[in-house]
Amino acid sequence: MSISAVMAPAEQSKDTNGDWPPQSDDTRDVAAWRARFPPRPTVDRWPATGVDRRTLDQRASEALCAPVSKSMRLLGLRGLLMLLDWLSEHPGDTWQERWLASGADAAGDDWAELPARWLRERGDYSPSRLEVMTSSFLIAVGLDVVRPSLRWLLTGGKKRKLVRHLTRTRDGEGFARLGDHCERDETVGTDVGKHVLFRCAVIVAAKGGTVEDITVGDVLEVIDLEKEIRAKAPSAGASIRVLRQTGIITADVPSLKQIHSTGQRTVEQLVDRYNIACIPIRDLLVDYLRERQPSVDYSTLLSLAYALVRCFWADLERHHQGIESLNLPRNIAGAWKRRLSTKIRTIVRDGKEIQIETERLSHLDILAAVRAFYLDLSQWALEDPSRWAPWVAPCPISQDDLSRRKMVRHRKARMDSRTRSRLPVMPVLTNSTTTWRRQSTALLAAGLRAAPGEPFTSDGITMTRIKRPHGTQANVWVTNPDTAKKTLLNRDEDHAFWAWAVIEVLRHTGVRIEELLEISHHSLIQYRLPDSGELVPLLQIAPSKTDTERLLVVSPELAEVLSTIISRHRKPEGTIPLVSARDEHELVWRRPAPLLFQHLVNGEHRAITARFVSTLLDEALARTGLTGPDDGQPLRFTPHDFRRIFITDAIMNGLPPHIAQVIAGHQDIGVTMGYKAVYPEETITAHRAFIARRRALRPSEEYREPTDDEWQQFLGHFQRRKVSVGTCGRAFGSNCIHEHACIRCSLLWPDPNQQTRLLEIRDNLKARVVEAHEQGWLGEVEGLEVSLAGAEDKLAQVQRRTNTSVALGIPTIGHQPAG
Structure with a gap:
């Protein structure tokens, strides 16, 4: 399907800011922003x-x-x-x-x-x-x-009256306009507006002029001084945003988070942060990385600097002081490779901390980078001897040192074991997160209705709302009467919602984490089938690792999730806020876009980051009580685990591997097969048989009229698909691969009318698992737990099928004037 065949995104969410700073400005560090936006001098x-x-x-x-x-x-x-x-x-x-x-x-x-x-x-x-x-x-x-002075104005609490005095005597109209904007803006609470007005009053009092004379440098100076005096600057980012929206500062000023973020470092900075003692080697590493810089992206350059400077030469200088040559003796090179291949970990065993030596998983990548460094110097010396020839030396890393066969097998085994241990618990995680989201939403609604000091109950949970003297009025702080633990219900509801949204989108699409965070309102498009005219919703995945975009069909379950996210963001006029996201690999800021994964932080819409996603997954898993199969520690999921589970589940349910390759966005089908956590013989045999059937010429007897026996056998197949709790979805002519253990089978389509029977089966399985543990029948425990996970999954499918239609909120094409 070509991209030109799908509909264009909506006009109401497009970026209308034509003065966005160019890409080169995005990479400046904090000092560069200060130089661009200097504060007004005091007179x-x-x-x-x-x-x-x-x-x-x-x-x-x-x-x-x-x-x-x-x-x-x-x-x-x-x-x-x-x-x-x-x-x-x-x-x-x-x-x-x-x-x-x-x-x-x-x-x-x-x-x-x-x-x-x-x-x-x-x-x-x-x-x-x-x-x-x-x-x-x-x-x-x-x-x-x-x-x-600014410092005098920022100390003491009585100076909060400064806004009132300036309103009466200096610039009443300017402060009134600023206050009206803070009241109209839903994202700016009462306390956030007070912080904005106070900062503006401090600037006007110390620098003179009116509100309209405030510059970006003035605001940055006040924020920095606040952090120095009080170690915090509440709602600092909202101050920049409000002044930009009211036109006091120009529209090309980025957010405070962009100004404070560190951009791309120079090659010299990447090398000098490791404090190399040998200056000639330091200069060589700088020249080498600068020579490689035009042909690699910044993340690769960062990895090269880490491998060559930190892991190679800095380690040699730390263990062999005074070393100055790349011509390493055999004993020094061997000792370095041994140190690189292992690492010391501290674990707790029987209540005591012990140190163990484990394999460093990335040591082969570092060896490859160092070997390429030596070979590049040899090759470049032929082209420019005066520059590179003095540094040519025998490479201490042989080709045999880079043998990856064992490492690949071990990595495949680890990933398969990780996927197998997490695939059965997916229903538990999704059900727990859905419950968390429902309870947190109900608690927040009940807390908003309660007065400070008043207890309230929601979904069997009793809390008491407490009054916080400092904080946004919309925040609902509560305390648990049993534990006396204080909780901010707004934060809990926000984390619960986004944990649910992240888990649902990841498990229904199998996208990478960077692709997930780049999904915007414009990613939802429609395709009209040419024969029936039916509209098919599609999700456009932006190019990431393979630099190739792809389209995913939006299932009803995924449509419900995306619709809920859009409804959470949608403004009264139907638009979604524009936010800027930071590319964590290239350390640059992208143009503002209506990203779906954004949330409100201190009165400012911010894009959700990969680190926040990891925090959400940890919180969601902590509520399940699940533990790892080996160490008994709390089970952990990474965003990439959902991708492996998605591909494994799709192929095991009959999806051809080459189709899974396209959906996952892999360039090589071998990568897709590596994600499938089953024994490869099954997949290889089925795939080769599938290809053979496609390549074979169609025999003429395939088109003959079926006999009565064949026809009765075909009709009988559909009659035999009916089972007690639903319908079997296996293809005609295929045998049951699970030996009629239907509750475990992914091809079983449960009947919503049999929900009661499924609940009885689930409860019976739980009782049998308990009995097996008590009687010591460990041989049956694993099979019973697999059946129990299957029953939980079938109940979840029944619950999802109760949702019929979903308003996806796909943007429509607005009228565009000619010319």
Whole structure:
């Protein structure tokens, strides 16, 4: 099927930001972004700081007219007069110079001790008088008479009133517009909006001007200083986004996460982070990697630097100090290869930590990189002797050292064992995650209805909502009455939903993790069958490992999952938020796209990362209580395990391997066969027979009229397919491969009307497993557990078949103007 045969994605989710920064900007590190967006410098003099007392008193009276009450106005003016009296006793021509000379700015949050000492010296001290005097300082800041430093403004809690004073005296219209945007934006909660307004007030107070004069550098400077003072900067990313959406900063400014992310490093930086002592060897490695750089991608360059610098030469320098030549003696080369091939692991056995030596699985790849390094130097020396010939030396790694036959067999055995141990527990994982999602959603809804301090119950779980003085109002914090453990229900619901979504999409598609995270609203397309006109939903998988895109047919189960994800993201106008994702291999940021796997973090939509997916899988598996077959530790899944399980299950259920190859996106069918965790003789025999039948010429007797006996045998086949709990789906003329153990068979199509019977079978199997364990019938335990897993899978199929139609939410083509 050609790509041109499918419908184009919707217009409502397209990227309309034409000023997105070019690819070269995406690779800059934090220092480069600071150079591009410098903060405004602080100035020593400006007109308002040099006014006389009379003019200043008049401006303060006008600023405090409304909506302040008369008593508050008098207190403010009284405190301001005392503050100006105190400042007048310090040297300086302007109020700013007197403020700096007083030492109050350098004192930070303890600055009130200075006016308190002045009041004591005058014999006029009282706590209330000091409070009025210090509070009035924000009036002077609002009048732009004094500009405290950013550090002074970010210390202490009373300075949160700064927004109110600036709204009255400096830029009421600008702060009002910013506040209205925060209230209208659903992703910006009350507390996030307060953080945004306070940062803007701090910048205006310290740098002058209005809200419209704020620059990106000002915001970055405040955020960095907040992290230095408080070790955190709440909702920092939302501040950049809100200022960009309101037009205060330009649209080409990336998100804060992009600014803080580290881009691609230079070859010199990749080598120098390992502190090579021999400078000539260091320069050689830099020249070699720079020579290889144009022909490889960044992830490959990163692996080469790690293999040659960290694992090869840095290891030699650590164990053989003073080494300066690539011509390694036999004993040194042998010792290095032995160190490389093994590693020391610390495990806990019988309550004690012990160290064991295990094989390093990647040592052959490092040996191959080092051998290629030596051979490249020999080859390049023929072309440029003056540059490379001095470094030519015998390669310490022979071709026999790179024999991979044993490693490939061991890896195949490990992966097959891993797949076989995880395939039977897939129904347990999916059912547990579905239950987790349902319970977390119900708990969050019940928690939102409960008042702080009020207990509530949902699905048999009792919690008590607690009030958090700091945090978004929409957050629901609860405590368990039995364990006193505090839980944020919003986070639990978010993790439960995305764990369910990730597991369902992975097990229904078998895509790679990077392909999963790149699925967007535009990936959903439609194809109309030419004969029947039926619309078939398709999922377009972007090029990844093989640089080839492919199309997957969306099953009803997958359609339900994708529809749920889209409904979670869809705005009232029908669009999905645009987010930028970071390529973790190339360390570059992609253009904004309506990605399906995104979530809201601190008031900002962010793409879900591979690390977060691993966290979700660990949380989902922890709730199942499953343990590994060997060590008894909690069972773990990687995203690639779902890919192996998908291919294994598809081929075992009769899908031809060459079709599975296309679905999986493999270039070689041998890779697909390697993913199938069954004995290869079965697959090879079936596949060769399939090819032979296709290649054979069709005999003429295949087209003759069937005899009565043949026809009755054909009809009898369909009658014999009916079993107690459903219908057998095996092909005509084929025997039962499971010896009529139907509950285990993947070809059994369960009847929804037999759900009660299936529940009885499942409960009976559970009882028999318990009995087998108690009686010591270990020979029957494994078979009973396989049958139990089959019964769980059939019940899950019955539950999924109850869902009839699903609104997939595929975008439609909008009207495009001509030209």
